[in-house]
Amino acid sequence: MFRAKTGAVAGAPEFDGSRSCRELPMNVSSHPWTMPVRFEEVPEAGLHIDLSAIEAIRREIVRAAGLQALSRLEAHFDVTRHGRDGLHVAGSVSASVRQTCVVTLEPVENEVHEAVDLTFLPGRGDGHAHAREEEIGPHDPPEALVNGTVDLGAIAIEFLMLGIDPYPRKAGAVFSAPETGDAGDHPFAALEALKKRS
Numbered sequence: 002m003f004r005a006k007t008g009a010v011a012g013a014p015e016f017d018g019s020r021s022c023r024e025l026p027m028n029v030s031s032h033p034w035t036m037p038v039r040f041e042e043v044p045e046a047g048l049h050i051d052l053s054a055i056e057a058i059r060r061e062i063v064r065a066a067g068l069q070a071l072s073r074l075e076a077h078f079d080v081t082r083h084g085r086d087g088l089h090v091a092g093s094v095s096a097s098v099r100q101t102c103v104v105t106l107e108p109v110e111n112e113v114h115e116a117v118d119l120t121f122l123p124g125r126g127d128g129h130a131h132a133r134e135e136e137i138g139p140h141d142p143p144e145a146l147v148n149g150t151v152d153l154g155a156i157a158i159e160f161l162m163l164g165i166d167p168y169p170r171k172a173g174a175v176f177s178a179p180e181t182g183d184a185g186d187h188p189f190a191a192l193e194a195l196k197k198r199s
Contacts (some may be wrong), residue, residue, distance in 0.1 A: 083122070090119045111169055
């Protein structure tokens with residue numbers, strides 16, 4: 002299985018079959034992280050790709066996701082052909098994020114680890130993947146393969162977002178409900194008193 006070089010940059014040369022490493026283009030302008038891989042670029046033996054987001058991309062993701070910081074975002078993918086014209090992407094996404102504790106409002110550091118296992122097949126006119134009977138397997142339902150391309154950067158961001166804790170808490174932080182005053186002030190206190198008398 003061929004390996005792609007970590008930390009690819011824009012304008013890098015394409016894999017020509019004579020080297021074991023291949024640079025992938027990066028485009029920050031249209032999406033925070035874009036790493037397209039076309040079906041034709043994936044050899045029969047498959048392609049292993051290690052990605053690491055540069056600081057500029059991490060800053061954009063921090064703004065979009067409402068994080069305090071994203072010190073690390075890495076992805077490791079094995080891309081193989083699936084059927085006649087599909088692709089299978091398996092691997093993992095990991096990151097180090099800093100968020101705000103929902104209890105203390107203090108910074109809290111969290112690690113994200115997400116497994117990836119996706120199958121992409123050419124889409125129909127409505128953008129949904131069309132799976133032929135012989136291609137139905139353990140990775141269904143498939144994602145749509147748009148223009149014969151999978152975007153590994155977009156996949157990495159999607160799984161990062163899935164792995165981020167929506168309610169981060171510092172270790173030991175416990176939420177305490179505010180005091181509501183005398184129980185007799187409760188709007189249903191009089192009703193409860195009547196029930197006890199009956």
